[in-house]
Amino acid sequence: MWEKAIVIGGGFAGKLAAKALSSYFQQVNILEADREYKDPVPRKRIPQSYQPHVLLKSGEEAIEKLFPQFTVELLEKGSIGSNFTRDLKWHHFDFWKDRFKGDLNMVQQSRPMLEWQLQKRIDKVSNITIRYETMVNQLIINRKENKILGVRIKSFKTGMEEELYADLVVDASGFGSKSIDWLKAYGLEVKEEKVWIQLFYATRLYRLKKQERLDWTNLLISPSFPENHNGAFIQTIEENRFSVTISGYANESAPQTNEEFIAYAQSLPVPDLINFLYKAEPISDIKIHKIPYQVRRRFDLAKQIPEGFLVIGDAHCRFDPLFGQGISVAALEALELQSFLQQTTRLDTGFTRRFHKKIAKLIATPWDMAITEAFRHPNIKGKNSILLQFKLWYTKRVYQASAHDPFIYTRLARVMNLIRTPLHLFHPKVVIPIVFGWKKKV
Known part of the structure; x- marks a missing residue:
């Protein structure tokens, strides 16, 4: 085992990466800017906590390999089991999908519940520690050997700054990652591929006014560019609640009031969302989140990335969240990290470059799926071919x-x-x- 690894960020990608590292390092330190949380509630520094999150089957299977019996625990705590092709009522390109029991059985829940259950499993891993209210300000690199040495940090609690040293540093700090700026300070350039989608999604929690059996678990009305620009998603979550989300691209206005939310539902090509809203009552405010662009950071193409510095999750590639790919890709990346460590004996013989190239292949398919759909929109520009x-x-x-x-x-x-x-x-x-x-x- 190596001595110490540092993970920047304690979200999904950070927790999953830490678990992958824990079998190969004596000590794994997660550095998290947010405060410690002790309940399954939305986190202050993660505004998307209020929005629905989908765990794709590939992501579920990857997490299960990292944390055996995790799916069982989710169901015991109130997660909803569903069959993808039977329990999803889906309207897209003028048609409703015929529904039948298929081979993809899923689990679903709110993001706070999913992350809370993951946190409880992390707490049981003896060599993983989390330092909350800690911000990473800079990488420490040995330029002569082109090797990561650690990070410079600042504590929000004390205001004190210090240097932490490690054999491996993983940036899992999300979309707001400073990795490119940190590397630029050392004269290293990383290219970005961006697709400006100017997406909003607005979510509100509901309960049915009276007990009523619905013939679906989830309802999806997909945008069908260019004819229909708007979409909606109802996800059943724990405690008999429904997460209702509406979305729009290319700088459309997000609904701020109940009247605007209702009007948006009425504008959809089918009446199913508005019919549901008449049967339900809101139990939360409208929470709006905006995504200006999808971005893929090409660490796989960059030259001279320091050995022992890896970037995963949204810090590496942020997808259109309406495709629900982010958590699952992060889980697959963590599993890949575990596999890489199992097969290597040294961290300074091209390990970093090989890992980033492998991750780039993993990212390529979901990235292409998401941006291809975006380019259907008449106001989202891409290279025509x-x-x-x-x-x-x-x-x-x-x-x-x-x-x-x-x-x-x-x-x-x-x-x-x-x-x-x-x-x-x-x-x-x-x-x-x-x-x-x-x-x-x-």
């Missing part, structure tokens, strides 16, 4: 054909959950009806 036009044409056909074809829908669900690559959608039983024989079913 024949390949992009083919992707837009083919995926729209897949979405439409999957509405009434269980074989295609099952394969689409696996790709969406990052269980399989998009090549899974090029099976002859998908390609032939889409290219040659598929017709819209009214």
Whole structure:
């Protein structure tokens, strides 16, 4: 075992990375800027805590490998079990999906509950410690050997600054990561790929006014660019609550009042959201969160990243949150980190570069899925190409054909959950009806 590892950030990516590191380092220190929290409530420094979070099947399986029996614990604490193709009522590109019991059984809950359960498991790992109210201000790098030495930190409690040394530093500090600036201070450049989506999503919690059995667990009305720019999602969460989210792209105005929230629901192409709101009563304020752009930071292409400095989670790549990919990709990255450490004996022989290249391959598929859909919007600009036009044409056909074809829908669900690559959608039983024989079913 190496002596010490530092993880910057105590969110999902940080906790999962710390668990992966704990088997290979005598001591793992998580440095968290937020205050310690002792209840499953939204966190001050994470404004998206109020918004719905989806744990894709791939992410669930990755977390289960890091924390065995984690899914069982979630269900025992009140998480909701659902079957993707049976319990999701989904409207997209003019069609409702036919529903049936498929092979993807999921668990769902609020973000605070999910993170709280993860925190409880972290607390049981004896060699992981968390320093709260601690901000990292700078990396400490040995330029001669091009190797990370540690970080300079400041305590919000005392105002004191100090240096912490470690064999490995992992930046899991999220979208607001300062990694690029820290590296730039040493003359190292990291390129960014950005897609400006100017997304808002507004969420409010509801309860049904009276006990009523719904025929769905989740309701999704997807944007269908360019015809319909707006979307909505109802997610059943613990304690008989419903998280209701509406969204808009390209600088559309977010609803600030109950009247605006209702008006937005009425503007959707189907009445299911407004019908639900008439049956329910709000139990929270409207919480709005805005995402100016998706960004992929190309640490895999950067030269001379110091050995022993890794970047994961939203600090490496932030996706459009409406695709629900962030937590699951972070879990897959943590699992990959564990695998890398299991197979290496030294941290200074190209380990950092190999890891970032592997992570780049892992990120590539969900990144491409998210940005391709964004480019359907007439006001979201991207590099036009024949390949992009083919992707837009083919995926729209897949979405439409999957509405009434269980074989295609099952394969689409696996790709969406990052269980399989998009090549899974090029099976002859998908390609032939889409290219040659598929017709819209009214």
